[in-house]
Each structure stands twice: as structure tokens, then as C-alpha cells.
Amino acid sequence: MTEATTGTKSGSGGPRMDAAPRLPVDRLLDDPGTRIIVCCGAGGVGKTTTAAALGVRAAERGRKVVVLTIDPARRLAQSMGIDSLDNTPRRVKGVDGADGGELHAMMLDMKRTFDEIVEGHADAERAGAILANPFYQSLSAGFAGTQEYMAMEKLGQLRARDDWDLIVVDTPPSRSALDFLDAPKRLGSFLDGKFIRVLMAPAKVGGRAGMKFLNVGMSLMTGTLSKLMGASLLKDVQTFVAAMDTMFGGFRTRADATFRLLQAPGTAFLVVAAPEPDALREAAYFVERLAAEDMPLAGLVLNRVHGSGAEQLSAERALAAAENLEEGGIVDQEPGNAGLRDPAAEADAADGGARDGGAEADADTDVHVDGDADVDADVDEITAGLLRLHAERMQVIAREQRTRDRFTSLHPEVAVAEVAALPGDVHDLAGLRAIGERLAAGVPAGA
Amino acid sequence: MRGRGGEWLGSEAVSRLQVVSGKGGTGKTTVAAALALALAREGRRTLLVEVEGRQGIAQLFGAEALPYEERKIAVASGGGEVFALAIDAERALLDYLQMFYKLGSAGRALKKLGAIDFATTIAPGLRDVLLTGKACEAVRRKDKAGRYVYDHVIMDAPPTGRITRFLNVNDEVAGLARFGPIHNQAQAVMKVLKSPETAVHLVTLLEEMPVQETADGIAELREAGLPVGRVVVNMVRPHHLDEATLRAAADERRAEVARALSRAGLGGARRGGLAERLVDPLLAQAAEHASRVELERAQRTVLEQLDMETYELPLLGAGMDLAGLYELASELRKQAGEE
Numbered sequence: 001m002t003e004a005t006t007g008t009k010s011g012s013g014g015p016r017m018d019a020a021p022r023l024p025v026d027r028l029l030d031d032p033g034t035r036i037i038v039c040c041g042a043g044g045v046g047k048t049t050t051a052a053a054l055g056v057r058a059a060e061r062g063r064k065v066v067v068l069t070i071d072p073a074r075r076l077a078q079s080m081g082i083d084s085l086d087n088t089p090r091r092v093k094g095v096d097g098a099d100g101g102e103l104h105a106m107m108l109d110m111k112r113t114f115d116e117i118v119e120g121h122a123d124a125e126r127a128g129a130i131l132a133n134p135f136y137q138s139l140s141a142g143f144a145g146t147q148e149y150m151a152m153e154k155l156g157q158l159r160a161r162d163d164w165d166l167i168v169v170d171t172p173p174s175r176s177a178l179d180f181l182d183a184p185k186r187l188g189s190f191l192d193g194k195f196i197r198v199l200m201a202p203a204k205v206g207g208r209a210g211m212k213f214l215n216v217g218m219s220l221m222t223g224t225l226s227k228l229m230g231a232s233l234l235k236d237v238q239t240f241v242a243a244m245d246t247m248f249g250g251f252r253t254r255a256d257a258t259f260r261l262l263q264a265p266g267t268a269f270l271v272v273a274a275p276e277p278d279a280l281r282e283a284a285y286f287v288e289r290l291a292a293e294d295m296p297l298a299g300l301v302l303n304r305v306h307g308s309g310a311e312q313l314s315a316e317r318a319l320a321a322a323e324n325l326e327e328g329g330i331v332d333q334e335p336g337n338a339g340l341r342d343p344a345a346e347a348d349a350a351d352g353g354a355r356d357g358g359a360e361a362d363a364d365t366d367v368h369v370d371g372d373a374d375v376d377a378d379v380d381e382i383t384a385g386l387l388r389l390h391a392e393r394m395q396v397i398a399r400e401q402r403t404r405d406r407f408t409s410l411h412p413e414v415a416v417a418e419v420a421a422l423p424g425d426v427h428d429l430a431g432l433r434a435i436g437e438r439l440a441a442g443v444p445a446g447a
Numbered sequence: 448m449r450g451r452g453g454e455w456l457g458s459e460a461v462s463r464l465q466v467v468s469g470k471g472g473t474g475k476t477t478v479a480a481a482l483a484l485a486l487a488r489e490g491r492r493t494l495l496v497e498v499e500g501r502q503g504i505a506q507l508f509g510a511e512a513l514p515y516e517e518r519k520i521a522v523a524s525g526g527g528e529v530f531a532l533a534i535d536a537e538r539a540l541l542d543y544l545q546m547f548y549k550l551g552s553a554g555r556a557l558k559k560l561g562a563i564d565f566a567t568t569i570a571p572g573l574r575d576v577l578l579t580g581k582a583c584e585a586v587r588r589k590d591k592a593g594r595y596v597y598d599h600v601i602m603d604a605p606p607t608g609r610i611t612r613f614l615n616v617n618d619e620v621a622g623l624a625r626f627g628p629i630h631n632q633a634q635a636v637m638k639v640l641k642s643p644e645t646a647v648h649l650v651t652l653l654e655e656m657p658v659q660e661t662a663d664g665i666a667e668l669r670e671a672g673l674p675v676g677r678v679v680v681n682m683v684r685p686h687h688l689d690e691a692t693l694r695a696a697a698d699e700r701r702a703e704v705a706r707a708l709s710r711a712g713l714g715g716a717r718r719g720g721l722a723e724r725l726v727d728p729l730l731a732q733a734a735e736h737a738s739r740v741e742l743e744r745a746q747r748t749v750l751e752q753l754d755m756e757t758y759e760l761p762l763l764g765a766g767m768d769l770a771g772l773y774e775l776a777s778e779l780r781k782q783a784g785e786e
């Protein structure tokens with residue numbers, strides 16, 4: 001589906017979809033059976049914010065929580081006291097522990113995590129050789145999939161420590177939510193895989209089976225690669241592979257183990273999305289993929305949803321009214337405009353759009369008589385501005401609603417929690433609490 | 448009529464390769480496409496390339512997925528042509544092997560063994576070498592008459608967090624692969640990327656994180672010796688009311704606002720009347736708007752301190768479509784022309 005279909009399908013006038021079931025966030029957080037919550041979704045939708053807000057809320061409701069964040073915004077990290085990169089969880093101050101809860105948080109340092117794996121699985125000399133290898137250094141500093149792999153790895157470590165009764169995991173800012181599930185396996189099989197063994201010992205592979213042609217193919221290939229990448233680089237790779245020998249099988253196995261952890265009953269996935277076509281398309285892919293992998297989906301967090309306290313006033317009426325006021329300010333009360341001030345005309349207008357218009361217009365006939373003498377262009381301008389803002393807001397709401405309806409019709413079973421768009425960034429505990437409250441309430445304030 | 452880049456777009460007149468980066472989701476693909484349209488003036492030809500294998504360009508233009516092949520995707524207003532190419536690292540590697548080694552079937556064998564996958568996914572930066580290499584090849588390509596085939600190449604590039612590394616990968620590779628064709632190729636690409644022929648633009652929104660990333664990105668690019676172009680402030684919203692006016696409205700003039708609403712035909716202004724009941728929610732929305740305006744102003748100040756030339760593109764309220772893209776393109780032309 002592309003943007004082009006957005007405007008045409010499921011037009012604005014149609015009836016609203018049946019509402020999706022509400023996601024019971026507090027029940028999920030309070031349930032001692034919930035051990036891991038994974039927040040995933042497309043880039044920039046609010047995964048980190050949601051993970052941190054859930055952590056704060058769960059801790060203040062009495063659980064001992066650790067939040068693993070990935071690339072949090074600087075100010076958020078500072079306000080949680082996790083801006084130093086030591087790759088271990090820190091206790092977050094300022095969280096209300098009256099119910100016996102605690103919040104710990106950390107941000108992932110992927111290079112350190114990789115280094116620690118190496119250090120933990122090789123003797124000092126070998127580990128030193130690996131860490132100094134240029135190929136390793138490039139790899140660990142962040143090639144495709146390293147961050148996802150290390151996030152999984154860290155999750156496995158935190159779970160193994162068993163110090164917390166709830167782990168909330170943020171996922172890397174990859175463009176596709178699916179990367180979180182796919183990248184670790186991909187990297188794992190590269191590190192453990194056939195090809196890398198071939199690089200390490202080409203002769204052995206050919207010799208063993210007596211397949212001469214394979215042997216020829218191999219040397220052609222390593223020959224080509226060495227021409228291509230330069231012999232020195234290939235040598236770096238081979239040294240790296242040789243040094244990693246003891247860990248072979250390990251990478252894939254570790255990725256698989258964490259993957260199974262994600263399928264376990266104590267795990268709950270939350271898919272985060274903004275009410276926009278791209279993000280919800282990603283969310284739909286992800287929901288389908290989780291089902292295929294037998295991974296438990298708790299629901300969809302629809303973040304940055306817009307609402308209005310004046311939904312009874314449509315965009316069209318608001319705009320028409322704004323124009324009225326603006327014209328009134330410039331052209332000094334043309335007859336047409338004056339007509340609007342006629343009580344009868346106003347009663348009509350009120351009848352047309354407002355629910356209880358008729359009776360009220362009667363009661364109000366006297367109101368603007370005194371105002372007529374000094375019509376204040378300034379107030380008209382302000383009011384027109386208010387109305388234009390409202391019209392914009394209503395258009396946004398309608399667009400978001402159409403986008404959501406499309407998701408709901410694809411996945412009517414998925415429970416949803418809506419979080420209103422706050423006017424500013426979320427960068428401190430107070431902001432996280434506000435997000436947490438909205439998550440738990442599940443419907444945007446003012447809607 | 449086609450010739451060198453020429454006389455347009457101020458300091459970028461000579462930048463034949465325009466790289467568009469920015470935080471994820473800020474509008475890199477959209478801005479790159481609008482720029483390709485804007486630069487395709489009469490008789491000119493531009494090439495829009497994407498490097499992340501996402502078919503974002505095809506989606507934007509409502510076209511089918513792009514093959515690994517340069518295709519005309521749009522005609523700009525004024526008659527210039529926009530071509531598009533989705534660079535695929537695997538295909539680029541095979542081309543490359545073909546070019547240097549005439550590999551034929553051995554290439555296919557490599558592919559079978561997963562070597563190509565390996566090479567493009569894991570081998571340090573090889574993937575990025577191929578992508579930047581292909582883009583630079585298009586920049587330098589000339590026809591038989593010795594004219595550039597494309598007046599401008601516009602790249603929908605990786606996000607700010609990876610852009611410096613992406614563009615600089617050739618330096619890294621030239622260091623890792625100390626000899627051989629890759630080494631030479633890497634150096635040739637670096638020469639284009641570090642020359643004034645290239646400009647790296649950063650797209651941002653008036654929000655804290657994208658602005659912060661832009662500031663960091665500029666510093667990184669400069670440190671790496673890569674030519675920074677402009678900051679593109681995208682999705683700029685109109686400001687209807689400023690905070691001072693709003694405060695006055697909220698504090699002292701609620702009754703007047705109610706009467707104005709009533710005059711505009713929205714019901715009664717008396718307490719409990721329809722118009723009167725609109726006042727609170729409308730003011731609440733306006734307060735949100737005002738605090739956002741305030742935040743945006745703060746981010747603008749941060750941007751001003753960067754002392755960069757900027758483009759500013761409006762938020763298209765109805766969402767993005769082809770017409771919107773042309774609108775953004777003409778906005779870019781207008782802003783470039785104003786200087």
C-alpha cells in the first residue's frame with residue numbers, strides 16, 4: 001500500500017469501524033507472570049519513550065524493573081541518570097518506591113557488549129588478538145545487524161541475572177521493525193557459517209569429501225576475494241575467524257536461545273506505531289510476523305494520537321466561521337454578513353450544525369446586541385485563528401482515523417492503547433509518568 | 448541546451464552530487480525527490496538514486512518497484528527530466544567483478560556460496576563502497592560528445608547517524624585494502640565526495656532530536672572533510688497565533704471570543720451556550736499550539752547558531768502525493784532564486 005491509496009480508500013464519510021479492544025496496560029504491568037516486555041516498531045515512533053514510561057509506571061506500581069534503552073535522546077538519558085556508558089543498569093532516582101518497586105535503567109553499548117562476549121569466551125591472549133583485529137573493530141563498531149544482535153545478547157544477560165522481576169526492552173532504531181527479529185540470526189549465521197569456515201580452511205572442505213572441483217572453486221573464490229578486498233584485508237578476516245574458532249557455533253546458538261526466550265510465556269510484545277500509513281504498515285507486518293513465530297503479542301501502542309475537546313465542530317464549519325469573522329473585520333459589515341447577526345439566521349445556523357441548537361438560539365437572542373457597537377477586529381482575528389487551528393486539528397484527526405481504521409480492519413483482534421501527542425518532547429520523569437498514565441487510560445485526553 | 452550544472456542554486460551551483468541525509472523520518476526521500484525535480488530545469492536531466500533498498504522513490508512516485516536500471520520517472524515543470532535508480536549492492540558487486548575480472552560463471556558460484564551476501568553485508572564497508580562508487584560513476588559519466596549524462600545526481604542517503612561513515616567508507620577501505628582495484632576505486636570516489644562537486648544536505652524538523660542530530664551531523668561531516676550543503680527545515684507548520692495574544696485571549700477576553708464565535712454563526716455566547724462551550728477546548732488547543740510554537744522557536748535559535756544556509760519546506764496538510772512533490776520542488780526553486 002502506498003500513500004496514493006490513502007486518500008481514496010475508506011473515505012472520510014464512511015461509518016467508523018468497530019472500535020478495537022482496549023489494551024489493559026496496568027494489568028499487563030501488574031501481572032507477576034509478565035517478565036519481559038519488548039517495545040518494537042518503525043523508526044521514530046516512540047519505542048524508547050514507551051519503554052521508559054512503562055518502566056517508570058511498573059516500578060511505581062511495585063515491581064522491580066530494569067529498562068534496556070537503545071540510543072535514547074540525550075536529555076532523557078540525562079534525566080534518568082543513564083548517560084554514562086558503562087553498559088550496566090543503574091538505579092533511577094526520583095521514582096516513587098512506596099509500593100516496594102524499583103527502577104533500574106541502562107543504555108546499550110553495543111561495542112562493549114561485543115567485547116564482553118569475546119572476553120568471556122576466550123583466554124586473555126586470544127581475546128586481545130581478536131579485539132585488536134581491524135576486521136573485528138569494524139564489525140563491532142556497527143555493521144548491519146550488530147546492534148540488534150547485541151540488544152538480544154544483553155537481554156539474555158539481564159534475564160540470566162534474575163535480579164529483576166520485569167525487563168522492559170527497547171529496540172534499535174532500524175527502519176523495519178522486523179530487523180530486530182531477523183538481524184541477530186543473520187549475523188549469527190554469518191559468524192558461524194559455512195562461508196567463514198571456508199575462508200578459514202579451504203583445503204579441508206575440498207579434501208574431506210574428495211570433491212576436487214569444490215576445491216578448485218574455493219581457491220578461485222578466495223583468490224578472487226583476496227584480489228577484490230586486498231590480500232591484507234582477507235588475511236585480517238582469516239585471523240579473526242581463526243581467533244574466534246572457540247566460539248564457533250556460539251553466536252548462532254546464543255541468538256537462537258534469546259529467540260526462544262522471546263517465545264516464552266512471560267514475554268509480551270508491544271508494537272508501537274504512530275497513526276501514520278508507514279508506521280502502521282510496519283506494525284501490521286510485525287503483527288503477522290509475531291503470529292508466524294509464535295511470539296506473544298500484547299497489543300498495539302498507538303502513539304502521538306490527536307484528539308479535540310470540540311469534536312462536535314467540524315473542520316468545514318470552523319473554516320467557514322473563520323472566514324466570516326475575517327471578512328467581517330475587513331469589509332465593514334456588508335449586508336450579507338449582517339444577515340448572520342440576525343437572530344433568525346443565527347438560529348438556522350445553530351440548528352444546522354449543533355446538536356441542541358434550536359432551543360438555545362432562542363435564549364441567546366440578546367447576547368450580541370451590546371457587542372455590536374464596538375466590534376473588535378482584534379478579537380475577531382484571534383477567534384478566526386482559534387477556528388483555523390481547530391479546523392487543522394480536525395483534519396489531522398480525520399486522517400489519523402482513516403489510517404487506523406485500515407489497520408483495525410486488517411487486525412481487528414489486536415488490542416490498542418492510545419497515547420495522545422503531548423505538545424512538547426518527553427525528556428524527564430514527569431513526562432514519562434504522563435505518558436504512562438495515558439498508556440494505562442488507553443484513550444487520548446480530550447477525545 | 449544541456450550543459451554543466453551552472454548558474455543556479457547559489458553556492459551549490461557546481462555541486463553535481465547532492466546528498467540528502469537527516470534523521471529517520473524527517474523527509475529525506477521526499478526532499479531528495481523534490482530537489483531532483485527542482486534541479487531538472489528545462490533541457491536538464493537529473494538522476495535520483497536510493498541506496499537503502501527500500502523502494503522509497505517508487506512508492507513516492509506511485510511507480511512500480513525500480514529495477515537495477517536507470518529509468519525516467521518524471522518530467523519536471525519546465526520540461527527537465529528526472530531519472531531514478533535504486534542501487535542494489537549485490538548487483539553492483541557482480542557488475543564490479545565483471546568489470547574488473549570478467550568473472551562470468553564464477554560470479555554465480557560466489558553468489559551460491561553466500562560470498563556475495565557475506566561480502567555486502569559483513570565485509571567492512573564493502574557494501575557502502577559499492578553504493579557510493581555507483582553514484583559517483585553516474586556523476587562522472589559522459590556521453591559521446593563529452594557532456595555529462597546527468598547534470599545533477601541526487602542521493603536519498605542513509606540517515607545522519609550513519610552518513611559520515613557511509614560517505615567516508617572509501618577512506619576506511621582504502622586503508623584496509625591497501626592495494627588493488629578496490630583501493631584505487633575507493634580513492635577515486637573519495638576525490639569526488641570531498642570536492643565542491645558534492646554537497647551534503649541535512650533535513651530536519653523543528654524538533655529537539657532532529658535538530659540535535661543535525662548539529663552533530665554537521666560537526667562530524669566537517670571533521671571528516673566532507674562538504675556540508677544546506678539544512679532543509681521540513682514540515683514547517685503555519686503559526687496562527689502567538690503566545691502573547693493567546694494569553695490575553697485566555698485571561699481577559701473569553702467573553703469576547705464567545706461573542707465572536709456567536710457572531711460567526713456558531714451558536715449562543717451566553718454561559719452554557721454553544722459558542723461559549725467551544726471557548727475552553729479551542730483555547731486549550733491554542734495553548735498546545737503556542738507551546739509548540741515556543742519549542743519551535745527555541746529549535747530555530749539552535750539552528751540559527753549553526754549559521755548554515757537553509758531551505759524551508761511547508762508541511763503539506765493533506766499528506767504527500769505527486770502534486771505535493773511538485774509544490775515542494777517549486778518552493779525549492781523559489782527559495783534558491785531569492786538569493
Ligand SMILES: Nc1ncnc2c1ncn2[C@@H]1O[C@H](COP(=O)(O)OP(=O)(O)OP(=O)(O)O)[C@@H](O)[C@H]1O
Pocket residue numbers: 042043044045046047048049050070071072073171172173174303304305419420421422423424425426427435471655656
Ligand atoms: N506521545 C508523545 N507526545 C509527544 N512527543 C513524543 C511522544 N512520544 C514520543 N515523543 C517524542 O518523539 C521523539 C521520538 O521518540 P522516541 O525516541 O521514543 O522514538 P523511537 O521510536 O525510540 O525512535 P528511534 O527509532 O529513533 O529509536 C522524542 O523526542 C520523544 O520525546
Ligand SMILES: Nc1ncnc2c1ncn2[C@@H]1O[C@H](COP(=O)(O)OP(=O)(O)OP(=O)(O)O)[C@@H](O)[C@H]1O
Pocket residue numbers: 003043175278469470471472473474475476477478503606681682683760761762763764766767
Ligand atoms: N513537507 C511535507 N509535508 C507533509 N508530509 C511530508 C512532508 N515531507 C515528508 N512528509 C511525509 O513524512 C513521511 C516521511 O517522509 P520520508 O519518507 O521522505 O522521510 P525519510 O526521512 O526518507 O524517512 P526514512 O528515514 O524512513 O527513510 C512520509 O509519509 C512523507 O510523505
Ligand SMILES: [Mg+2]
Pocket residue numbers: 047048049070071072170171172173
Ligand atoms: Mg529509540
Ligand SMILES: [Mg+2]
Pocket residue numbers: 475476477503603
Ligand atoms: Mg526514506
